Amino acid sequence: MTKQWLRSLFILMLSGLVLAGCASSGTQTEPTEPAVEPVETTDTTPPPAPPPQVSAFDANGNPYVPGTQRLLARTFYFEYDRAVIGPDDLSSLEMHATILRNNSERSIVIEGHCDERGTREYNLALGERRSDAVRSFLTSAGVSPRQIENVSYGEERPEDPGHNESAWSRNRRAVVIYR
Amino acid sequence: MTRIRRFLAGYLGLFALTAAACAFAAESLDTIIIDTGYDKQTRIAVVPFSQGPEFDGLQQMADIVGFDLARSGQFAAMEMENMLSFPTTSDQVFFRDWRVLGVEYLVIGRTRVGISGNLEVGYELFDVFNERQMISDSKTALRNQWRDVAHRISDEVFEAITGISGAFSTRILYVLAKNAGAPNASYALEVADSDGERARTLFASSEPILSASWSPDGRRVAYVSFEGGRPGIVLQDVASGAREMLPRFTGINSAPMFSPDGRQLAMVLSRDGNPEIYVMNMADRRLRRLTRHHAIDTEPSWTPDSQNLIFTSDRGGRPQIYQLELSTNLIERLTFQGDYNARARLLPDGKHLVFVHRRQGVFHIAWQDLERDDLRVLTATSLDESPSLAPNGTMLIYATQDRGRGILAVVSIDGRVKYRLPSSSGDVREPAWSPYIDVLR
Numbered sequence: 001m002t003k004q005w006l007r008s009l010f011i012l013m014l015s016g017l018v019l020a021g022c023a024s025s026g027t028q029t030e031p032t033e034p035a036v037e038p039v040e041t042t043d044t045t046p047p048p049a050p051p052p053q054v055s056a057f058d059a060n061g062n063p064y065v066p067g068t069q070r071l072l073a074r075t076f077y078f079e080y081d082r083a084v085i086g087p088d089d090l091s092s093l094e095m096h097a098t099i100l101r102n103n104s105e106r107s108i109v110i111e112g113h114c115d116e117r118g119t120r121e122y123n124l125a126l127g128e129r130r131s132d133a134v135r136s137f138l139t140s141a142g143v144s145p146r147q148i149e150n151v152s153y154g155e156e157r158p159e160d161p162g163h164n165e166s167a168w169s170r171n172r173r174a175v176v177i178y179r
Numbered sequence: 180m181t182r183i184r185r186f187l188a189g190y191l192g193l194f195a196l197t198a199a200a201c202a203f204a205a206e207s208l209d210t211i212i213i214d215t216g217y218d219k220q221t222r223i224a225v226v227p228f229s230q231g232p233e234f235d236g237l238q239q240m241a242d243i244v245g246f247d248l249a250r251s252g253q254f255a256a257m258e259m260e261n262m263l264s265f266p267t268t269s270d271q272v273f274f275r276d277w278r279v280l281g282v283e284y285l286v287i288g289r290t291r292v293g294i295s296g297n298l299e300v301g302y303e304l305f306d307v308f309n310e311r312q313m314i315s316d317s318k319t320a321l322r323n324q325w326r327d328v329a330h331r332i333s334d335e336v337f338e339a340i341t342g343i344s345g346a347f348s349t350r351i352l353y354v355l356a357k358n359a360g361a362p363n364a365s366y367a368l369e370v371a372d373s374d375g376e377r378a379r380t381l382f383a384s385s386e387p388i389l390s391a392s393w394s395p396d397g398r399r400v401a402y403v404s405f406e407g408g409r410p411g412i413v414l415q416d417v418a419s420g421a422r423e424m425l426p427r428f429t430g431i432n433s434a435p436m437f438s439p440d441g442r443q444l445a446m447v448l449s450r451d452g453n454p455e456i457y458v459m460n461m462a463d464r465r466l467r468r469l470t471r472h473h474a475i476d477t478e479p480s481w482t483p484d485s486q487n488l489i490f491t492s493d494r495g496g497r498p499q500i501y502q503l504e505l506s507t508n509l510i511e512r513l514t515f516q517g518d519y520n521a522r523a524r525l526l527p528d529g530k531h532l533v534f535v536h537r538r539q540g541v542f543h544i545a546w547q548d549l550e551r552d553d554l555r556v557l558t559a560t561s562l563d564e565s566p567s568l569a570p571n572g573t574m575l576i577y578a579t580q581d582r583g584r585g586i587l588a589v590v591s592i593d594g595r596v597k598y599r600l601p602s603s604s605g606d607v608r609e610p611a612w613s614p615y616i617d618v619l620r
Contacts, residue, residue, distance in 0.1 A: 109408075117542065119522040119535050119564050120389050120609065121434045121447065122491055122498055124410070125454040125475040128431055151409055152431060156387035158360040163562070163583050 056099060061106075061178045063099045072096065075159075076134060078172040080115070083129035085137060093134065096176060097141035104144065110134045111175040112152040113159070115168035120154055127152030130174045206355075208375030208587065208600040208607065212250065221283055221340060223248060224257040228288040228302070229267040240290060240300070240329045247333035247347040247374060250589075251573075252596025257282060269303055269312065277307045284313075286336055293319060300328050304336050313339050320619050326372060327618050346569040349373045350613040351576060352381075352391045352400055353587060357605035359387070368402060370417065373569075373612070375600045381415060382422065389609050394437045397616040401435035401444065412446055425459075434478055438485040445479035445488055456490055456503070469503060470510075478522045483529045489513065491521040500534055514547065516554045522565065526592070527572040533557070533592075535564050544577050546592060557594040567612045568592075576600075578608040 057063050063072045073092045076085060085093065100106060112131030114123035131150040139145050160167035225245040230237070245256035263276045266287050277285050288302030297319050304314040314335060320328050327348065334345030355367045366388045371378035382388065386405035393400055397417070404413050404424075411427040412435045425432070430449035437444055444459045448466075456470045456479045470476040474494035481488060488503045500514040500523040514520040519537035526533070536545035536556065544558045544566045560579040568575045574596070576589050581599065585606030588599045601607070 116562065119478065121478045122521050124431055124433055125477050128449055153387065156389060161360055163580060
């Protein structure tokens with residue numbers, strides 16, 4: 001307990017007034033410098049500058065899994081009639097949040113999609129719930145709402161045009177598109 | 180037109196009757212009668228109208244009328260091959276010729292070019308058993324209103340015999356989609372006659388189009404277009420094609436529906452973070468928010484008096500139909516059977532509802548008597564959606580699937596008459612049956 005308190009205090013001191021100011025202003029958290037990442041050290045000297053990094057994005061502007069040349073997953077699938085993010089997708093979304101926090105000039109569109117079952121207008125609303133689920137995850141993780149736009153396409157843009165369970169499972173999705 | 184005549188199987192049994200009159204416009208919808216439902220159909224003979232060489236290339240008017248009546252399910256139209264005589268004027272009619280064939284009603288007619296160059300059509304309807312003339316009328320129209328004249332005659336004949344207004348002089352609005360979801364996707368908002376003929380494109384886009392509906396005077400349509408990558412509500416004049424996009428708000432802008440009095444447009448906006456029902460006053464374009472609930476509220480439509488909205492909401496946990504009274508904002512739940520009831524439309528009597536109903540995981544169109552709470556499933560197809568009623572309330576058109584293709588289908592409100600309107604051009608969906616349209620007046 002005490003140790004954690006001390007660590008928090010240390011981080012707060014490190015990040016200085018910028019972070020303190022933002023924390024008190026609530027939801028409008030500004031993207032912060034990479035240097036504020038908590039580091040396991042008791043040394044008071046600032047952490048060493050990060051090694052010169054290869055680009056975090058590919059030629060199309062899509063992010064890599066940090067530290068790799070592997071593209072980060074940008075499509076997240078949902079259960080039938082549900083808008084809850086699957087537990088397996090949380091780590092990918094955490095990475096998106098980090099990338100967006102560290103690249104505040106980048107913005108995304110989150111598309112929400114449904115399978116064809118059910119009415120088109122209801123699915124438009126359900127698709128919005130799915131894109132909203134991703135949005136609130138990212139904003140809770142500190143991404144500025146100004147970096148995010150939501151669009152629901154309902155069932156209008158299937159990934160798989162089939163009419164069976166496997167097509168439907170591929171069509172119930174939220175897609176993060178980097179602009 | 181020869182195909183129609185060949186397949187008009189007379190009154191011995193109209194089963195799986197096909198009339199693919201697509202020789203005139205490749206993009207038109209085909210019409211395939213699946214089930215006429217009634218044991219005893221009214222037997223009618225529509226004799227080929229006199230039709231001179233100046234009308235070459237136009238479908239025989241009697242075929243258009245006969246097929247209209249056959250599609251209603253209530254009539255069996257006699258094949259030309261079975262007729263004993265071909266009268267075109269009253270003095271040529273010998274009732275016994277028709278009585279021996281068991282024909283109950285007879286329609287004859289004449290077409291000619293009038294002095295002004297217009298089309299002139301005269302026709303008579305006879306009650307064969309009572310040897311009585313029921314209608315004798317003539318119509319003047321532009322030459323290109325050939326089919327309009329035929330549908331008007333169908334309306335009048337239908338009403339004179341059944342007592343119910345005919346709804347043949349109506350149109351259907353629908354979305355034609357090709358390669359939906361693929362990079363080369365195309366979407367078109369089409370309007371066709373109620374028999375699927377004379378289809379034309381009102382608006383085409385590479386982005387989705389949905390939720391098309393008519394203004395009560397049939398002159399304008401409202402729909403949702405994703406042009407520019409975001410949904411927006413568009414109003415479009417049918418005759419001129421002029422389009423107006425309403426101001427687009429963040430999030431969903433969708434489900435536009437004119438009130439029956441034409442003064443208001445109901446819609447769904449999620450600009451405040453959640454899909455809610457709004458009503459826009461058409462005169463000053465002012466918006467009023469009607470629902471305030473964290474649930475999904477969508478698919479508004481009106482009661483015939485323009486005083487209430489019915490809509491879909493999952494505020495009870497699952498989608499169900501609710502009614503909202505505009506003067507009080509009081510909300511009442513209307514559907515209780517099943518765990519998915521959505522996109523309801525009221526019949527013109529205001530007492531019956533049709534909607535999408537899920538049963539054992541399959542989506543059908545259902546009908547409900549609001550007073551007796553009696554629910555009936557009308558369709559046997561699957562993935563059925565978007566029911567839209569004919570203005571006389573006797574039939575509804577909806578979207579369904581046939582072997583993986585999106586098609587339109589029509590079912591009578593008693594579930595007995597069924598026909599399908601597939602398109603050879605792509606997937607068709609989101610049908611909206613127009614109000615009465617009288618282009619001849």
